[in-house]
Amino acid sequence: MHEPEDLEMSKATDDAAGRRQDCDAALRPHLSALVDGELEPLEAIALQQHVRQSPALEAEYRELERLKMAVHLAGTRSPSPVALGELLERRCRASLSAKKTRESKVPLWIWLAPLGALSAAAVALIVATGSTAPSTGGVDQVAVKPSSDPSDLVMARLVAFHKEGRSPMTLADLSARGALVTVERLPDSFIVPEGQRAKVVQASYMGCNEREGGSTLAVMRVDRVDLPQRIDNALDATGVYVDTIDGVQVRMSVSGDKLYVLLSGDADKAPSPI
Amino acid sequence: MGWFGLRAKKDAEQDFMEKVFVHWDGMYRYALRLTGNESEASDLVQESIAKALQHFDRVRPDTNYRAWVYTIVRNAFVSRIRKGDRLSLVEDIDVHAAEPDAPVGSVMELLGNDKFKEGFEDEVLAALQDLPEAQRTAVVLCDIEGLDYEAIAHVLDCPVGTVRSRIHHARKRLKQALVGYARARGFGNVESHG
Numbered sequence: 322m323h324e325p326e327d328l329e330m331s332k333a334t335d336d337a338a339g340r341r342q343d344c345d346a347a348l349r350p351h352l353s354a355l356v357d358g359e360l361e362p363l364e365a366i367a368l369q370q371h372v373r374q375s376p377a378l379e380a381e382y383r384e385l386e387r388l389k390m391a392v393h394l395a396g397t398r399s400p401s402p403v404a405l406g407e408l409l410e411r412r413c414r415a416s417l418s419a420k421k422t423r424e425s426k427v428p429l430w431i432w433l434a435p436l437g438a439l440s441a442a443a444v445a446l447i448v449a450t451g452s453t454a455p456s457t458g459g460v461d462q463v464a465v466k467p468s469s470d471p472s473d474l475v476m477a478r479l480v481a482f483h484k485e486g487r488s489p490m491t492l493a494d495l496s497a498r499g500a501l502v503t504v505e506r507l508p509d510s511f512i513v514p515e516g517q518r519a520k521v522v523q524a525s526y527m528g529c530n531e532r533e534g535g536s537t538l539a540v541m542r543v544d545r546v547d548l549p550q551r552i553d554n555a556l557d558a559t560g561v562y563v564d565t566i567d568g569v570q571v572r573m574s575v576s577g578d579k580l581y582v583l584l585s586g587d588a589d590k591a592p593s594p595i
Numbered sequence: 596m597g598w599f600g601l602r603a604k605k606d607a608e609q610d611f612m613e614k615v616f617v618h619w620d621g622m623y624r625y626a627l628r629l630t631g632n633e634s635e636a637s638d639l640v641q642e643s644i645a646k647a648l649q650h651f652d653r654v655r656p657d658t659n660y661r662a663w664v665y666t667i668v669r670n671a672f673v674s675r676i677r678k679g680d681r682l683s684l685v686e687d688i689d690v691h692a693a694e695p696d697a698p699v700g701s702v703m704e705l706l707g708n709d710k711f712k713e714g715f716e717d718e719v720l721a722a723l724q725d726l727p728e729a730q731r732t733a734v735v736l737c738d739i740e741g742l743d744y745e746a747i748a749h750v751l752d753c754p755v756g757t758v759r760s761r762i763h764h765a766r767k768r769l770k771q772a773l774v775g776y777a778r779a780r781g782f783g784n785v786e787s788h789g
Contacts, residue, residue: 350760351759353759353762354744354762357762359744359759388769389737392723393738395716395719395720395723396723398716400620401620401623401624402623402633405623406619410612413648414608416648417607417608417611417648418608558618558621559617560621560740576738577738577743
């Protein structure tokens with residue numbers, strides 16, 4: 322038979338659990354905004370504190386992060402057709418030029434008439450090139466000329482980290498100022514050879530930091546990293562930047578306030594475990 | 596400068612290329628997610644660029660051009676739907692407001708399983724395609740194109756709070772879809788959590 326004190330304690334425990342569930346339910350709809358960095362600073366701090374104290378909310382927060390990354394990678398895996406971009410650019414320049422000289426409106430039919438032909442040409446080009454896309458995926462089509470300037474400090478450091486297997490402590494200052502969210506070694510199977518594209522969504526589940534060779538994924542806060550203008554321009558314009566620096570393939574993409582940097586190839590030696 | 600101040604003609608070409616045309620491939624990605632079809636996406640982008648070109652000299656200089664071009668793409672898409680080109684009507688978010696949370700945790704854990712990973716991105720895209728258009732737009736512009744909620748609100752012509760709600764509900768539906776995918780692939784013991 323329970324003593325009255327035991328019953329009261331049990332009831333109090335049940336009440337506390339019930340309150341936590343109520344609280345979790347009330348906060349759950351705000352997790353997406355937290356993941357997207359869209360809460361006011363004080364809201365975000367308060368919610369982060371609660372998330373840390375609630376295993377259920379924390380698990381859901383992590384899932385939302387992974388889902389966001391999965392959507393980003395799935396949505397950017399295929400390149401936009403280069404032929405379409407070139408055709409659009411030619412037509413834009415021609416229309417603007419005609420507009421300037423004639424000071425008259427460009428009739429819509431100039432654009433609409435050849436739509437069928439243009440799209441057919443674009444699709445044909447996709448078919449022709451799609452199956453042989455290089456490992457950089459759609460990156461060759463980014464309207465930025467690849468440049469290999471290792472003097473770009475952050476990039477050069479990440480490249481060195483990847484290539485030379487440096488200790489993560491060499492990036493500690495980036496973490497300290499909030500620029501580096503995480504850096505992970507990825508196993509060789511991280512890159513799907515036949516698809517020639519990265520599946521970052523797998524990163525958290527594939528025994529990261531244990532591979533010899535393979536790739537490196539760095540997640541950074543885009544507002545806390547100083548990038549060269551050409552990279553900023555490419556990211557602003559297309560959301561993706563690809564380059565080869567010192568023999569290392571670098572693929573950068575932005576989602577929300579996060580900058581994802583994937584480095585692969587040409588690792589001089591096996592990196593030390595993180 | 597008035598709300599629709601005219602820009603200098605001599606800069607028009609460079610201005611348009613730098614502020615509007617640079618977004619063409621983002622427009623294409625968005626159009627592809629709207630139409631689900633490469634050919635139609637190409638048509639939609641061309642139509643949208645043409646419209647942007649027509650109206651560019653009447654846009655305020657401080658306009659968020661990135662949000663503006665996505666707005667044009669979406670309006671062109673919705674216009675096609677209304678003209679009965681094809682596709683389903685835009686669903687309203689509130690229809691799904693009472694949906695239970697999806698059982699998702701163990702699905703995401705399954706990503707560590709090689710058999711499960713195969714075709715996963717295709718499944719994510721298929722799940723995106725099944726979302727109501729407004730939810731799909733919110734998630735695509737947020738997660739794929741990296742727009743903030745304010746810019747997405749501009750594209751969807753709705754309050755920021757509505758964008759937040761749409762993204763929340765869209766992600767719930769995406770997770771539910773992935774549960775279905777896991778079960779269809781033979782991972783039958785997916786447990787509810789979250």
